[in-house]
Amino acid sequence: MFTAAIHLPGAIDPERIDALxxxxxxxxxxxxxxxxxxxxxxxxxxxxxxxxxxxxSTGAALVxxxxxxxxxxxxxxxxxxxxxLEAGDVPAEGWIRVLDRFGATVxxxxxxxxxxxxxxxxxxxxxxxESLTGTRQVRAGDLVRVQALRAGLPLKARLPxxxxxxxxxxx
Numbered sequence: 001m002f003t004a005a006i007h008l009p010g011a012i013d014p015e016r017i018d019a020l021x022x023x024x025x026x027x028x029x030x031x032x033x034x035x036x037x038x039x040x041x042x043x044x045x046x047x048x049x050x051x052x053x054x055x056x057s058t059g060a061a062l063v064x065x066x067x068x069x070x071x072x073x074x075x076x077x078x079x080x081x082x083x084x085l086e087a088g089d090v091p092a093e094g095w096i097r098v099l100d101r102f103g104a105t106v107x108x109x110x111x112x113x114x115x116x117x118x119x120x121x122x123x124x125x126x127x128x129x130e131s132l133t134g135t136r137q138v139r140a141g142d143l144v145r146v147q148a149l150r151a152g153l154p155l156k157a158r159l160p161x162x163x164x165x166x167x168x169x170x171x
Contacts, residue, residue: 001037001081002099004030005073007065007140008043008051008087017050019088022171024058026090033096035103037079042069070138074149082149086140089116089168098166102143111135111159112143115167127161134158141168 004027008020020041030036039060043051046064055062066072070084081103091114102112113127119140127139136154138144143164148155 001079002030002035002103002143003073003077003079003082003146004036004039004085005070005077005082006039006041006060006085006087006089007069007073008041009065009069010044012043012045012048012051016087017054019171020051020054023085023087023089024054024060026171030091030096030099033100035096035099036083038077040073040076042066042073068138068153070144071149071153074146077146077149080146082144082146084138084140084142084144085168088171089140090171092167092169095166098164099143102162102164106143106162108145109148109157109159110162111138112162112164113139114141114143114164116141117167118170131161131163134160 006023008016027036027039041055041060041062042065044065046062052062061076063072063076074082136158
């Protein structure tokens with residue numbers, strides 16, 4: 001099972017709240033399938049009442065994002081693996097099977113990476129380079145061991161990146 005970590009960057013406005021709601025709603029199927037066990041929202045402004053209400057109503061934990069949203073979320077994660085998402089990321093069809101297969105077959109020291117075609121060009125280029133050289137950074141769309149994140153970023157050693165067949169769409 002995975003913990004879903006959702007990063008909510010920047011100032012809170014209705015569009016960001018809608019994006020967060022879309023991401024949380026998309027994860028419901030994963031919860032029903034037994035792939036997603038819990039969720040953590042790493043927000044820049046966790047004291048915002050709308051964000052707090054959204055977290056409370058969905059059962060998600062809420063944490064201040066700190067220097068790294070992924071490390072902050074890992075502190076509250078209850079599962080050994082974490083799916084890193086940005087608010088507005090919506091997993092494409094077949095994502096449950098991709099996560100289930102990854103969790104069953106991956107080595108502990110690997111990072112799984114879902115495609116994010118909507119990401120900025122430099123992020124996509126860096127992601128492809130990291131597929132060859134390994135990574136020390138975690139990006140949205142990554143599946144990573146919580147234990148590695150709790151050790152801090154950047155990761156102490158380059159972890160191999162395993163590109164996955166699934167992708168994330170934008171709401």
